[in-house]
Amino acid sequence: MKLLYSLYKEYKVLIRDRAGLAITFIMPTVLILIMTLIQDSTFKSVNESSVPLLYVDRDHDSLSQTLEKYINNSKFFVITKKQLGNEEVKKEIAQGHYFIGIIVPENTSKKLRERSMARIAKLLNSFSGDSTSTAEATGTDTSGITLNLFFDPITKKSFKTTISNSIERIISQIEMQGMVSALNEKMSETFPDAKPAAMENTPLVSVTEEYASYNNSTIIPNAVQHNVPAWTLFAMFFICIPLGGNIIKEREDGSAFRLLTMPGSYFIVMLGKLLTYTIVSLIQFALMLLVGLFVLPLLGLPQLNTGDSLPLLFLIALSAGLAATGFGLLVGTVASTHDQAALFGAVFIIILAAIGGVWVPTFVMPDIMKTISVVSPLNWGLESFYAVFIRNSTLKEIWPEILKLWLFFGFTLGGAYLFHKYKRLK
């Protein structure tokens, strides 16, 4: 009964604290919206599964169709096909709608066939001592064919090189196929009765790639998958400011003194605060999930993929909420004044958020920071959310992070209790 009334009191106090409510619910919503919009293009530049590519096919022949097929198969790009002029393509890229634009000019396939044929003829003729090719004899142009590639100006050089290489590799394969076809055609002129087998075009040398990161993370989140859990965790831990302030205020106005003189009530009140603010954390989480699911898509951002396990998400949120509330109780107990709690709490959370990968994700951090990031409880929560959102992980895979959050909760709660006892006995 006492606990119920303590919860009710905390609820009433919280619901009438507009500034506290703004920090608790509006701040993370705004941060998620702003940071996701800001970081969306940056994430796209490092996220290999969704590079938007504008494809302008003026060729409408084998080369452009094969190139499109290869690009699609690479799973590297999201292709949008449009018929635009060169300047319009540049404009689309410059406005950030696409990262790359490819224009395949008219008659490219035809030119490739002609030029492959000419080069093969020249090569074969050279065996008979005739260095003059058919092309030269007929005046065919054997120079290179140009495809136009446009890149977003913000694209990093390394990324641009990677993309260029990938596309060049695809084009080389098409060229190779063109040459082989031309060779087959020429050879069949020399050996009309021969029936050559089709040449296999699978690569003779293949390269396997694997991420060698310390936590076996092989999938990089998009801006939504990063920012929704990141800023939710940030807001959860920011609860230490209203919660710490609440405890200090009770101490300053004598309420804590009064509660301490009541039989068993102070710990009931602290438990009431713990439960109330943990419930608030869960509401924050639910609200931010809804923002990711329904609000962000309205702004043209990807919808949050919540993975397959809602109970596991609830467990992560509960663990993070308890860790955050425990930290708030510790801040409220250790700090002597509102200013101390606000300053210490805010600075500490910002540092934990920074090293934990909330501001800048850990996968783009230097190695030293990646190592340091594992000390932040925000990082434990964030890694757990990534695991469920992106890898559909189970409890078996994320229990170490969950355990760390519970240990942090136990440590902060124990610290708050001991400090409270120490201060009373001093």
Add this chain to the structure above:
Amino acid sequence: MSVLVDIQHVTKQYKEAARPAVNDLSMRIEKGDVFGLLGPNGAGKTTLISMLCGLFPPGSGKIYINGHTHETHSRESKQAIGVVPQEIALYPKLTAWENLNFLGHMYGLKGNSLKESIRMHLSVLGLEANMHQKIMSYSGGMKRRVNLIAGLLHNPQLLILDEPTVGVDIQSKQAIIDHLKKMNRENGMTILYTSHHLEEAEDFCNVIAIIDHGELITQGKTKELIAQYNCTSIEEVYLKITGNKFRDK
């Protein structure tokens, strides 16, 4: 009369302090007394009250409340006490009713008895009409009256008052003192009162104790004490015992 509070050779030394805040102090408070605990700043009143309330134990010595110590019978000892701190120990964004309802439940009260107790005290102290207004909208005197009710709700055997009338208008002060006198007279509630308002203490308390430097200097019936020191008021007795020097620290 029987003894309600028995303080036996209590000493409390804070870790970083040069001398004890309370030094081998012994005194008794009889049931039904209105006991004035007076002393200059730094005399040890707050430390003594904190130990009486069970906030921390004495360094040495014993404090019995109705025969129990906080160390062995915390629940019984605390249930016997009601505290009215000097600060307005209320939640400003809650109404008077919400504050008192919460604090009543924390004392283990519930149901109609709690509601009736709240209504009765609010009515006597003239706050019934404003009971659903937030405390933050109250005047200083109204806040003090609600602060007092919060300590009275569970009808404690010992009510500890720390400067209960500081900074209030004369009407509120009179209402508070009258209500306390009534609770003492009708319910036999023992009151431990600390204040720097010596005139009010003289009028209100039947027993006065003056402490200084953590030690009990004198204790006795108010009138007897005035006669014993050949003075005309408690204020004179107080100045005679504690001197005229400032006690800023």
